Amino acid sequence: MAQVSEVDELYVMARSVLLDALEALGPHRDAIVLVGAQAVYLRVGEADLAVAPFTTDGDLAIDPAVLATIPPLEEALMAAGFLPKSKDSVGVWITKRPTSRRVDAEVAIDLLVPASVSPGTRRRAARLPGHDSRAARIVRGLDDAIVDSDAMRLAALVQTDVRSFDVRVAGPAALLVAKVHKISERQGTDRQSDKDALDVLRLFRGTETDDLAARYAKLLADKRSEEAAKAARSLVEAQFAKRAGVGVEMAIRSVGALADAEEIAASCMALAGDLLAALK
Amino acid sequence: MMSTAAPSRCCLQTLVAHVVQLDVLGNLSCVLPLASMLHAVRNEAVSDNMLIREGLRVLRARLPPGWTVSEAALESGPGAVDAAAEIVAPDRRVGAVALEARARLDPKGARDLVDATREARAHGAFVVVARYLSGSTRARLQEADVGYVDLTGNVRVILARPGLFIETQGASEDPNREERPARSLRGAKAGRIVRTLVDRKEPPGVREIAALTKIDAGYVSRVLSLLDTEALITRVGRGRMGSVDWPALLRRWARDAPLESRGNARTYLEPRGLSAFVARLAISDERYAVTGSLAAATVAPLAAPRLATVWLRDTAEAASRLALRQAEAGANVLLIEPDDEGVFEGAVKRDGVRYAATSQVAVDLLTSTGRGPAEGEELITWMRENEGAWRK
Numbered sequence: 001m002a003q004v005s006e007v008d009e010l011y012v013m014a015r016s017v018l019l020d021a022l023e024a025l026g027p028h029r030d031a032i033v034l035v036g037a038q039a040v041y042l043r044v045g046e047a048d049l050a051v052a053p054f055t056t057d058g059d060l061a062i063d064p065a066v067l068a069t070i071p072p073l074e075e076a077l078m079a080a081g082f083l084p085k086s087k088d089s090v091g092v093w094i095t096k097r098p099t100s101r102r103v104d105a106e107v108a109i110d111l112l113v114p115a116s117v118s119p120g121t122r123r124r125a126a127r128l129p130g131h132d133s134r135a136a137r138i139v140r141g142l143d144d145a146i147v148d149s150d151a152m153r154l155a156a157l158v159q160t161d162v163r164s165f166d167v168r169v170a171g172p173a174a175l176l177v178a179k180v181h182k183i184s185e186r187q188g189t190d191r192q193s194d195k196d197a198l199d200v201l202r203l204f205r206g207t208e209t210d211d212l213a214a215r216y217a218k219l220l221a222d223k224r225s226e227e228a229a230k231a232a233r234s235l236v237e238a239q240f241a242k243r244a245g246v247g248v249e250m251a252i253r254s255v256g257a258l259a260d261a262e263e264i265a266a267s268c269m270a271l272a273g274d275l276l277a278a279l280k
Numbered sequence: 281m282m283s284t285a286a287p288s289r290c291c292l293q294t295l296v297a298h299v300v301q302l303d304v305l306g307n308l309s310c311v312l313p314l315a316s317m318l319h320a321v322r323n324e325a326v327s328d329n330m331l332i333r334e335g336l337r338v339l340r341a342r343l344p345p346g347w348t349v350s351e352a353a354l355e356s357g358p359g360a361v362d363a364a365a366e367i368v369a370p371d372r373r374v375g376a377v378a379l380e381a382r383a384r385l386d387p388k389g390a391r392d393l394v395d396a397t398r399e400a401r402a403h404g405a406f407v408v409v410a411r412y413l414s415g416s417t418r419a420r421l422q423e424a425d426v427g428y429v430d431l432t433g434n435v436r437v438i439l440a441r442p443g444l445f446i447e448t449q450g451a452s453e454d455p456n457r458e459e460r461p462a463r464s465l466r467g468a469k470a471g472r473i474v475r476t477l478v479d480r481k482e483p484p485g486v487r488e489i490a491a492l493t494k495i496d497a498g499y500v501s502r503v504l505s506l507l508d509t510e511a512l513i514t515r516v517g518r519g520r521m522g523s524v525d526w527p528a529l530l531r532r533w534a535r536d537a538p539l540e541s542r543g544n545a546r547t548y549l550e551p552r553g554l555s556a557f558v559a560r561l562a563i564s565d566e567r568y569a570v571t572g573s574l575a576a577a578t579v580a581p582l583a584a585p586r587l588a589t590v591w592l593r594d595t596a597e598a599a600s601r602l603a604l605r606q607a608e609a610g611a612n613v614l615l616i617e618p619d620d621e622g623v624f625e626g627a628v629k630r631d632g633v634r635y636a637a638t639s640q641v642a643v644d645l646l647t648s649t650g651r652g653p654a655e656g657e658e659l660i661t662w663m664r665e666n667e668g669a670w671r672k
Contacts, residue, residue: 205552260586262610267551270605 010105012157013097014038017107018058019156020095022165024080028073031066033145033168034154035059035112035178040199042152043172044206058109061145061170062128062136064117069130073111077135082109084134090124091137111136114143116224141181141232144225148174148215172207173215176200177228180235180247187246197250200240201264204271213278220279233279240272328381332363335379335409335429342435342448346370349377361400365407369442377405377427377437385410390420401426405439412454453498461505465536468620469495473503474533477513478639479626481671483521493622527660530639534646534656543618546595547611548604554588557613560602561590562632568592569627569636571644572614573655578630579638579669580662582655589614589644591623591636638663638670 018038022029034042036059074084077093085092091111096104113126118138120127126136148171155164170178179200186192204212219229239247248268252261332351340349352364363379378400385393385408393408400406407427413434421428427437433450465474472493476484486504490497504521507513512529514522539545550557554574561568569575572589576582592598595615599606604613618624626637635641642663645656663670 205556260610260612263549263586263612264610266549266607266610267553270549270551 009099013099013105014058014107015154015157016161017095017097017109019154019161019163019165020080021058021060021077021082021093021109022154022167023163024076024082025060025073026076027071028062028067028076029165029167031063031068033061033063033149033170035061035142035145035170035175036110037195037199039170040175040179040202042154042169043175044202057107059112060109061112061114061139061142062126063146064113064119064126064128067128067131072131073128073135074132077109090134091126112139112142113137114146114224115140116143116227117146140185141178141228143228144174144177144219145170147219147222147225148172171215172203172212173219173229174225176203176212176216176236177219177225177232179203180232180239181228183239183247183250184235192250194250194254197239197247198254200247201251201268201271204240204275205267209271209274209278212275216275216279233276236272237276240268241276243269327383328362331381331383331409331411331431332365332379334431335381335407336365338431338433339429339435339437339446342433342446343367343444347444352376361397361406362409367437367439367442367444369444371442373442375405375439375442375444377407377439378403380406380408382408382410385413385417387414387416387420390417390426394420394424394426397426405437407437412451414454415452453496455498461509462499462502463506465503465506465533466541467537468542468622469493469499470503471533471537471542471620472622472625473500474529474643475622475625475637475639477507477521477524478526478529479637479670479672481667483513483524485520526639527664530643530660531646534643537643538647539616539644540647542620542623543591543616544595545614545616546599547607548599548613548615549607549611550588550602550604550613554585554612557588557602557604558633561634564598564602566592566598566601567624568598569624569634569640571623571636571641572648573645573652575635575641576645576655576659578635580659582658583651587612587614587650589616589648591616591618593617 015038018034022032025032036057038058082093082095085094085108091113093109093111094106095109096106099105113120113128113136115138118126119129120133120138124137125133126138127133128136149168150171151166152169153164154167154169156162179196183192183196183200186196216229216233219225239245242248243265245268248265251268252264255261255264336349336351343349347370348368349365350368352366361378362381365377365379367375367377369375380393380397382389382393390408397406405427407429408421409429411431413421413428413430418428418434418436422436425438429435429437430450432455433448435446435448435450437446438444462470465471472495473489476489476492484492486497486500489495489500493500504513504515507529508515510532511525512532513524516522550560558570558574561570569591570588571591572587573582573585574588577585590613592615595617599615604615623636623640626640627634628637629635636644638659642656642659645652645659647653648656
């Protein structure tokens with residue numbers, strides 16, 4: 001039981017920090033799209049896969065086309081108690097929170113700019129005009145979040161915190177595209193995380209195929225997202241539509257003893273197959 | 281000599297009665313002396329004697345006016361039978377009948393008897409006397425021209441001289457069936473009776489069980505006899521039940537009638553997981569009842585279920601309506617088409633989903649795969665501690 005409450009405590013804290021960041025970025029909120037694991041959880045919940053559903057980091061994509069110059073991102077965040085993770089870090093803002101254990105927990109907010117719309121075109125820094133060049137970093141595979149996203153109400157996980165904000169949250173098709181790209185890029189490296197495949201299965205499970213296919217078609221039809229979406233379609237097929245796919249194997253490892261391996265495999269294949277068939 | 285075309289002259293009280301007197305003035309042939317109205321000399325069991333006496337009483341009541349029958353001395357000789365009787369016509373002509381007493385006689389026994397008594401039957405009319413003879417046993421006897429008398433009034437006795445044809449119908453079911461306990465709790469009817477006993481705080485009587493389950497009282501009696509001898513119920517006085525050892529009864533039922541014997545099961549995959557499946561069930565029009573660990577977990581503290589087991593009519597069609605996919609490996613849904621509707625009895629809705637009665641869930645779990653049996657025991661423990669929550 002201690003473990004569960006500890007996990008719960010981290011979830012509550014992660015959400016609270018996310019709200020802090022959204023509050024701090026107030027004037028810029030319209031330019032922000034919540035992506036990453038927290039967006040997956042908001043969209044589809046656990047989807048019967050009772051593995052810790054998200055990490056504590058909050059990933060926020062920024063649409064430069066909508067972003068204003070004032071206040072500078074770094075000023076807003078630092079005023080709210082966030083600091084750059086290190087002097088070399090780009091787009092990683094951290095804050096420390098006390099926990100019931102002795103050590104304080106470090107929670108990060110990542111500011112990310114989709115590569116196709118980033119003013120900065122070199123390796124990492126997004127170089128948003130009017131903001132510190134290292135306030136946000138360029139990320140590939142996020143372009144789709146600008147195209148497939150809708151506003152959702154984001155509230156705290158404890159009743160004592162009454163804050164809530166309407167924020168754009170990446171849609172399931174955009175999240176799927178980002179996840180399969182991430183799996184592909186990190187495959188075979190020590191940054192590969194099995195939980196990314198589990199998030200894909202959660203997205204499949206929690207989204208009706210018709211809805212997912214309609215959103216995916218929108219991505220394929222938009223210049224900003226077309227390329228990533230096309231590539232992701234092949235990645236879905238290779239990773240999740242066959243028993244030996246790397247995504248299937250990762251999902252199985254991720255659930256461990258919590259679910260039957262064959263059920264996970266069969267579910268991945270069936271739902272990936274449904275999407276691919278609907279897109280034909 | 282024999283003619284079934286002759287009209288019946290006499291109606292007796294039995295439902296179907298043909299009593300035809302034939303050839304009254306025909307050839308007189310006394311096989312046995314009229315005077316020797318003695319009891320059988322063979323060392324018969326008392327019950328056989330009683331049976332013969334009772335059988336003759338039944339036959340006597342069905343004879344035409346003026347006819348009599350009495351037990352006669354037994355003719356010694358090979359192929360000896362249990363007793364002999366004499367039937368006397370109004371004109372004092374006498375017909376001899378060999379009598380064979382059988383406490384019980386099934387169709388197979390009838391066939392053996394026909395074979396074993398070929399010689400005895402060659403000497404004249406041969407009649408089997410039994411407490412009760414089923415329709416198929418009687419048919420066997422009739423095929424072989426063996427007469428019969430049972431104590432419920434099923435009678436067929438044909439004499440050539442003096443000409444006599446009696447055929448009357450008695451009970452079509454054995455009125456004393458409870459004397460023979462059921463052998464197991466396998467089968468739909470036994471299952472319904474067990475459920476009725478387990479689910480009620482006050483043990484119902486035989487008639488009440490019969491009415492509740494729509495099963496004839498004779499069979500209910502037989503099942504109760506089995507449960508009595510197995511000490512799964514206690515009885516006070518004649519027929520009335522004192523208590524039901526329901527946990528032991530559930531275990532015994534599970535042993536006799538494992539899950540796979542009670543229906544036709546097919547495995548499916550709901551790739552979106554059990555919650556999605558349950559949500560679909562809740563809005564479906566199917567006649568279903570969720571059982572197994574998914575149902576148990578809604579009442580007792582059990583680990584998160586991995587398999588949805590559901591009693592359902594027409595599984596193949598329902599599966600497609602519920603968007604399930606056939607699966608061998610990795611299945612997470614088991615649909616079972618029940619042999620009997622009793623599985624739906626007492627189902628309750630919780631959060632819009634229909635779950636089988638707790639006793640049904642327990643017996644299903646006890647013979648399920650994986651952790652099922654252990655979960656069944658856990659559920660029984662919960663049921664013991666919360667009897668008020670599920671027993672009516």
